[in-house]
Amino acid sequence: MRLEWLEIRGFRAFGSEARRMDLTSNLIVVHAGNSQGKTSLAEAVEFLVTGRSSRRDLFGGAKAEYNESLRNAHLPANDPVWVAAGIRNDAGIIREVRRELVTDFSGATDCDSRLTVDGEEVSSLSFLGIDTIEGAIAAPVLLQHTLRYVLSTEPKQRATYFKALLALSDLDLFRERVRAQAADLEHVSTGPGLLSLQRLSQTDLAAFAIKIQQLDVPNRETLRVSMEQVLLEAGTDVLGRESESISHLIETLDQLVRERNDLVFPLNDFIVALPTEFPPVPDLSTYIEEIRRADEISATLLPVLTAVLRVPEIAHIDQPVDCPVCLTADGLTPERVKDIQTRLRDTTQLSAASSAAENAVRNFRTHLQTWANSVKNSIPSATAWDHTREQAVASAAAGLSTEIPVLLTAALEYVRRIAARAQEVVDAARHVDATAAEMVDLVHRRVNVPDGATISLVDLEELLSEFLDELSADNEIVSLRTAVQPLLSTRLQSEGTQDLLDVLRLLEELVAEQYSEKRRTIVLQRLKSADGALKKAIGTVLDDRFAKMSSAIMRWWGSIRPEELVGFAGVKRRAAGAIFVNLVAALQADAEGNAVERDALGVFSDSQLNALGLSTFLARAELVQSPFVFLDDPIPGSDGDHRLTFCQNTLAELLSSGFQVIVTTYDPKLAELAQTLNESWGPITYDLTLLNVAEGTEPVQSSDLFSNYMLQGEDGLNAPTAVGRRGACTAYRSAAERLAKQIIATNRTASGIFTSVTDVEQEATMLGDLIPLLGPFTLSADEKGKWQVIPKVLNPGNHDDGAPSTIELKQIRGNLRQIAKAHKQKWGRDLIR
Structure with a gap:
């Protein structure tokens, strides 16, 4: 798998112009000065692969400090931002991968993006051979803030990184x-x-409880049968006789417990039951409306008239007949019969309404009677005690404690009081029933209901509310039960009859719970055994994997820093644990001496730590079989002594191992070495320039002499001494001469006179001689002036005169870049090189 091209728009330093880079080589070398977009390029590739930015995860500060940090600051808020790449798979097919920024970072909210392959949305690129791992460094992209991540992070987090x-x-x-x-x-x-x-198990029946606890049977049904046998044996022990079944035993023990409790104290006689819900009052509004619409006499006679017309001889007469009601001779004529039929049709709705109303009131009376009975039944049975029974209970109460008789007296007074209130409620219900009976009679006779003759519940509801409030309050019965219940439990606790009854009533739950408990114990033992085995196995696997990774890190370390007395000894677990991981250094006094091991963080120099971070990253890429690696300033400028070993050894090994390598650097010497030493791989080189912040960073291929001369000039551009800057003067003068020859040769060839750069060199080689030849081919008025200024600034640096300042050199560099860009835009591929 290879990256064929990369296109970026609107991401960080890349602006409104979409920039595309050709990546069809195994080695891409990108040079850029500070703040020209080099790191933005690397982070764009990271964003393409992961949809995130490790900068936000690894740098300090608050999350809000990274708000809107992915989008170019000079773009409108709705401008599209994307990173795209052409990826050639194993079959040689190029797939277009594209990630569009949907929302940027905002406060604690993460960014959101949309990833597509050939226009189809996907969740990752793993199917293309690009896998990400857990943690902050998820992509095969090495940035300056990730270079030392594995070194500077805590040992526990380092272990998580290596495990991932x-x-x-x-x-x-x-x-x-x-x-x-x-x-x-x-x-x-x-x-x-x-x-x-x-x-x-805490009673006299403990032996039976233990026997149940020790049951160990293969299935739930067998466990149930075994439990029933033990419980029946316990019942025989309590009752002195065998029971027919579990249900029979429950019934017998329940009766026994009640009898024993009543012998001690009849607490059940003080049970209060709430009455049933009051029935709804019938709605007579439809009947009342219909009866008022009809004539009162017609409504009263309606049953009579209906009966008359049911006589077949009368319903179909064609001549006058005697009236069967008033016995008037010829009182019913055909016309009169038709009139009655018409009136009956008009009152059919009244008949239906009256029938429904009568049934509703009758049902209400039935339910009212049932409800009144529930009010009577809510009174505790202690109200029915006679004097003898009351004296017997008082004697039993005195035997329990000194406070029970007092509470008993108060409870009896309470039950008598609520009994009286219940009777008041029942009497009020009878009054309501009497009113309902009158309603039934009125409706049955089709008579209008007089005003005020409705079923009123005002008195009943008031009495009922008071009654219910007294029933539900923390009353004297509650106090009596609170005091007596513990005493009853204590008296009967040791024998276990009540507890046995409780177990019997919960037999289904007990069978399920004990069966699950046995299974749970077995599974728990297996899980704990598995945990111990896994802990040991993880340590063994870690050691094996760490040994393999340590070997890879050592090899990459050796390519960067060969033949040093300070080396890398491996990635090792701390003691026998799998939580903390250390990076170990090997220190030798001489090449033949034994190595002393120390933690690398404690003894490595800054340069060595950078090399270890790079070695670890490359070992990671090798182990996860990443198809490419992106290295952003892999050798810091402060470590210039190891540029050569990196370019000659490390890059060569990466390329020969099958990696596609993209290297970005601000160090012109490293860029030149990387290109020159690996020329056989046909590297593609780029310079990044940021001439217009709105349009964004522009990558320009620099695989030509002009670009090489410009690259050489970077090395002495910022030199503090005149001697150092003279090298930049020479390089920029050579670049100017080369560009001038290209422009002259290209324009003459375009006019029909084929001319090469060599032909121009034979005519004029020095910049002063070339400038007059350039006159007709400049693209703007200020370009002529810039050509005139270049030798005036650069010439003193080539002689014994004082070299130009860094600011002047940067101005010349900018002028040359702008001139080259303008002529490349005009001629494109036709610009002679």
């Missing part, structure tokens, strides 16, 4: 899930069935 890198995160995740499952099983709350069994 070495595809060991799944092992940790699996172990975490095993441990979480075990923790969940350890903290399962005890169910009601097992709790009842625990209470039984």
Whole structure:
């Protein structure tokens, strides 16, 4: 897999102009001065692969400090931002990968983007052979802030990084899930069935409870049968006789417990039950409306008239007949019969309304009676005690404690009081029923309901509200029960009859809970065993993987810093754990001496730490089989002594190992070495320039003499001494002469006179001689002036006169870039090189 091209628009230093770079070589070398877009290029590739920016994850500061940091600051808010690449797969097919920025960073909110391949949205590029790993460094892109990440991060986070890198995160995740499952099983709350069994184990029937706890059977049904047998044995022990079944045993024990409790104290006689819900009052509005619409006499006679017309001889008469009601001779004529039929049709709706109303009121009376009975039944049965029973209970109360008789007296007074209130409620209900009975009669007779003769519940509702308030309050019965209940439990606790009854009633729950408990114990033991095995296995696998990675890091370290007495000894776990990881250095006094191991962070120099960070990154890329690596300033300028080893050894090994390598650097010497030493790979070189911040960084291919001379000039551009800047003067003068010859040769050839750069050199070689020949071919008035200024600024630097300042050199460099850009835009590929 190879990157064929890269296109960027609107991302950081890249602006309104979409910039495309040809990447059809295995080695791409990009040179750029400071603030020209070099790091933006690397971060664009990172964004393309991951959709994120490691800068925000690894730098300090608040998240809000990275607001709107991906979009070029000079672009309108709705301008599109994208990074795209052509990726050639193993079959030679080029797929277009494109990531568009949807929303930039905002406060704590992450950025959002859309990734497509050939226009189809995808979630990752793994199917193209580009995998990302967990953690901040997810892409095969080495940036300055990621160079030392694995070194500067805490040992625990370093372990997480290496585990993700070495595809060991799944092992940790699996172990975490095993441990979480075990923790969940350890903290399962005890169910009601097992709790009842625990209470039984503290009574005289403890032997039966223990026997149940020790049951170990293969399935739930067998466990149930075994439990029933033990419980029936316990019932025989309590009752002195066998029971037919579990249900029969429950019934017998329930009766026994009630009898025993009543012998101690009849607390059940003080149970208060709330009455049922009051029935809804019937709605007579439809009937009342219909009856008022009809004539009162017609409504009263409606049943009579209906009966008359049901006689077949009358319904179809064609001559007068005697009236069967008033016995008037010839009182019913055919016309009169038709009139009655018409009136009956008009009152059909009244008949239906009256029938519905009558049924509704009758049903209400039935439900009202049932409700009144529930009010009577809500009164505790203690109200029915006679004097003898009351004295017997008072005697039992005195035997419980000194406070119980007082509470008993208050409770009896309370039940008598609510009994009286209940009777008032029942009497009010009877009054309501009497009114309802009158309503039934009126409706049955089709008589209008007089004003004020409705079913009123005002008095009943007031009495009922007072009654219910007194029932639900913390009353004397509550106080009595609170005091007596613990005493009853204590008196009967040791024998266990009540606890046995509780277990029997919760038998289904007990069977399910104990069966699950046995299975849970087995699974918990297996999970803990698996956790121990996984911990040991993870350590073994880590050691093996670390050994392989250490070997890779050592090899890359040796390519950058060969034959040094300070070396790298490997990635190692701290002690026997798998949580902390150290990077170990090997120190030798001489080439033949034994190495002393120390933590690399404590003994490596700044330069060595940079080399270790680079070596670790390359080992990572090798282990995950990344198809390409992007190295942003891999050798810092302060470590110039190792430029040659990097370009000659490290780059050569990367290329021969099958990697596509993209190197960006601000160091012109490193760029020149990388290109020259690896010329056999046909490298493509670029210069990045930022002439217009709105249009953005522009990559220009520099695989020609002009670009090479410009690159050489960068080395002495910022030199503090005149001697150092003279080298830049020479390079920029050579670049100007080369560009002038190209422009002259191109224009003469375009006019029909074929001319090469060599032909121009034979005519004029020095810049002063070339400038007059350039006159007709300049593209703007200021270009002529710039050509005139160039030798005036650069010539003193080529002689013993004082060299120009860095500011002047930068101005000349900018002029040459602008002139070259203008002529390249005009001639394109036709510009003779």
